[in-house]
Amino acid sequence: MGTARAGIKPSGKKDLLVVFFEKPVLVSAVYTKNHFKAAPVIYSKGLTDKRKLFRAFVVNSGNANCGTGKEGLKHAQMMAQRVAQNLDIKPEEVLVFSTGLIGALLPIGKVLVGIDRACSELKLLNLREAAETISTTDRFPKYSQKEYAFGFGKGAGMIHPNMGTMLAYIFTPAKLNFNALREIHSRVTEKTFNSITVDGCTSTNDSFLLISLGEEEIPVEKVEKDTFEVAEAISKLIVADGEGATKIGVIKIVNAVSEEKAKALAERVATSLLVKTALFGCDPNWGRIAQAVGSLPQYPVDPDRLDIYIGNYPLLVDGTPTNTNLEEVAQYMRKNKEIPIMVDLKEGHQSWTYYTSDLTYDYVKLNAEYTT
Amino acid sequence: MGTARAGIKPSGKKDLLVVFFEKPVLVSAVYTKNHFKAAPVIYSKGLTDKRKLFRAFVVNSGNANCGTGKEGLKHAQMMAQRVAQNLDIKPEEVLVFSTGLIGALLPIGKVLVGIDRACSELKLLNLREAAETISTTDRFPKYSQKEYAFGFGKGAGMIHPNMGTMLAYIFTPAKLNFNALREIHSRVTEKTFNSITVDGCTSTNDSFLLISLGEEEIPVEKVEKDTFEVAEAISKLIVADGEGATKIGVIKIVNAVSEEKAKALAERVATSLLVKTALFGCDPNWGRIAQAVGSLPQYPVDPDRLDIYIGNYPLLVDGTPTNTNLEEVAQYMRKNKEIPIMVDLKEGHQSWTYYTSDLTYDYVKLNAEYTT
Structure with missing residues (x-):
């Protein structure tokens, strides 16, 4: 070279x-x-x-x-x-x-x-x-x-x-x-x-x-x-290195009926601004994850079967919030750079993993001030 | 009541x-x-x-x-x-x-x-x-x-x-x-x-x-x-009132072959983070608009026919950058709260308008610190 x-x-x-x-x-x-x-x-x-x-x-x-x-x-x-x-x-x-x-x-x-x-x-x-x-x-x-x-x-x-x-x-x-x-x-x-x-x-x-x-x-x-x-x-x-990123969200959709669906939902969660800002804020906000998973009209999910985990912490099980200490989860998010988010659809056997960055002040700074 | x-x-x-x-x-x-x-x-x-x-x-x-x-x-x-x-x-x-x-x-x-x-x-x-x-x-x-x-x-x-x-x-x-x-x-x-x-x-x-x-x-x-x-x-x-918004982007796709296509492309531009940060930064960045318009695999556009306007300023005509004074356009964007962005596909007679907010520091602040 x-x-x-x-x-x-x-x-x-x-x-x-x-x-x-x-x-x-x-x-x-x-x-x-x-x-x-x-x-x-x-x-x-x-x-x-x-x-x-x-x-x-x-x-x-x-x-x-x-x-x-x-x-x-x-x-x-x-x-x-x-x-x-x-x-x-x-x-x-x-x-x-x-x-x-x-x-x-x-x-x-x-x-x-x-x-x-x-x-x-x-x-x-x-x-x-x-x-x-x-x-x-x-x-x-x-x-x-x-x-x-x-x-x-x-x-x-x-x-x-x-x-x-x-x-x-x-x-x-x-x-x-x-x-x-x-x-x-x-x-x-x-x-x-x-x-x-x-x-x-x-x-x-x-x-x-x-x-x-x-x-x-x-x-x-x-x-x-x-x-x-x-x-x-x-x-x-x-x-x-995602512009301004401080975290890597590893979004895993598991037990979907098809790989296409698992991928589409993983992408949806990975691109949600509310999820990306929650990652930045170290906010274990499963509501934002749930809204993203539910928001593709062509891919129905059963809210009453949904499990949502951040790291190893269950936040939602069978569509019902758990008693997990959210402050503990927030601390876990603050301590780690790579944050696994897993959504279990419990409807099949296919899964997909998607990587996303968090949305930060520096992302806005870089992109509002830089001409692509 | x-x-x-x-x-x-x-x-x-x-x-x-x-x-x-x-x-x-x-x-x-x-x-x-x-x-x-x-x-x-x-x-x-x-x-x-x-x-x-x-x-x-x-x-x-x-x-x-x-x-x-x-x-x-x-x-x-x-x-x-x-x-x-x-x-x-x-x-x-x-x-x-x-x-x-x-x-x-x-x-x-x-x-x-x-x-x-x-x-x-x-x-x-x-x-x-x-x-x-x-x-x-x-x-x-x-x-x-x-x-x-x-x-x-x-x-x-x-x-x-x-x-x-x-x-x-x-x-x-x-x-x-x-x-x-x-x-x-x-x-x-x-x-x-x-x-x-x-x-x-x-x-x-x-x-x-x-x-x-x-x-x-x-x-x-x-x-x-x-x-x-x-x-x-x-x-x-x-x-x-979009969280932290300072601008309203009025995204108009005109002369598309179908209303569906016009709407899908308008939505694509309206949701592009790069377009939304450019609105915040008052950056007349037609490249970001073009990438958004071209990014839906199911809706081909002909790059060589594309016109892009911000306000009344032509930035791209027939896929070629114009000599418009970009500093003048930036000034126009700084002065106005409502910023019209028009993309002319020159392929049909259908159009659609979409409204979007800009992406700002305050959006990140509100959403990283507020639990939905």
Whole structure:
């Protein structure tokens, strides 16, 4: 990889990353489902729809190249061409990503000079430095490493499925065929990056790549397990960094009739502003959780069977408040950063877990004063 | 009507309202669609499902009688019986409503004494006093009066369709048959109370009654027009009072292919935390509006045709940022309390308007420190 300070970020920090592969690697890519897609997403999706093998990717931070029309698309293409020239590969072997401010043209001159500089000092992949280079409002770099998978990512705001302003790149040394890679990718995405929320907003630039380096034979299960763990770790770091966040709510819906229902209800609780402010206030307010669980017309729940737990404390059992000492629960919430909330529907056997951040003064401060 | 200080509110303010009709009146009622319904909603819905004519209703504030199981249902019934005894009518002619804290049993002794007191001092309906009596976190009373309709309501948090912690009672002197009343009620509800959002949360206690007093013949169109205007006025007051709100965002989606789509996209923009914080920060951030409009997978939009306006300022035309002076738009946003945001899809002829509050420090303060 190579990094550079291209001068896109006003802070002058590193904002350009090029990752180069000596041999072609197999790439599975998922992108934001927002209809309002940034130019690099349109550009890269056009490539990954057609081919599976790539030699490099480039990411700039500080500017999302979004809402920039035909000029923006040309800029994405120019970035790929410049990387290709530098590394002596074909432009169509290069993927392009951007994150940062929406609606301003890229300072393309600076970006191209940054690419030249990044390509001139290639070194081994450094997860921490890569993560720092692609960061925007992130307060800390996000990366994780297991035996059979490693990766880095970024994201703090506009975090919501499908997906968040979230970039993530996970690599496995495994030799895999594309179908196996794709299947692992889909399953892992649903359970991790598509099950986190900070602000319920869906970014225009989200991309998550799973890359098979083709170096060694590894059993598929092991690859999936480690890929999941790396993706989960980066997901949780994103939620923990949720703009202004002080808590991670781990929302678990259990014993639902279907996985879809469990996921929809978990998402509903995870996005409830009343639940998110209660997390911030360390308020064991099961009424807010109950209203969220009950509020999807298409998914009826039986209020008289509902159990609600915070941590190991039962607050509602069979729809009736318990005698749990709420001050004790509040204290437990104050002491811990990660707060499990479990809702038992007692109607089936499916469950889903969703991660959410709390809603704080700093969230408002960051978002009322920062132009995305 | 009669009011009393029953001592349910810790503040000692008025918290009990009885409204009595000398003759039976025709009542159309809509309730929260939350599956987790409060006892008074279950109780009153049971009555309005069966009969249309009523003689009285009672509302207590300070306690929602929700999550209170069988005991809660018994309390709702006891309230109706006590009103009936006092006014010499039948219990089934009395509707019951509650708003306030969720999950605590009603102090039923105090409530019944309060009912006795309210019934002993009946006087003509006073909209302002009625509104004040049913208030909880409301910062000001909400009522409105036109020639052919008048009413009062309450609500500030848990405000979201279907519906909010919102109670509203609108009266028309018109003689109407039930079908005509019901049709007016449905249409008005969709365009007003079901098109406002403060926090995206759906309350357990929402109820909106439209009551025909049967006093005079009035053309149906006139009744509908005035009912709509009264409901719209109360809706806007609720949004303006949205917990901690400083702005009202009037979100208009125009030229959509269908009304459903226009409404879904308007709701999406109205509930976006990034849009709501941008309203608070007076930040003319069309990127956040665009991401919200594009984020519903089931409703594709063509980014290259999108126009976005704040007030009369075009920010995006045909998907391309304009040269509008953004500092001028920010100044316009700082000067005005009501901020129109218009998104033109240029694909059809349907439109929808949604009202939203901004997301402020005070919203977080109120909700992190107040137990619902």
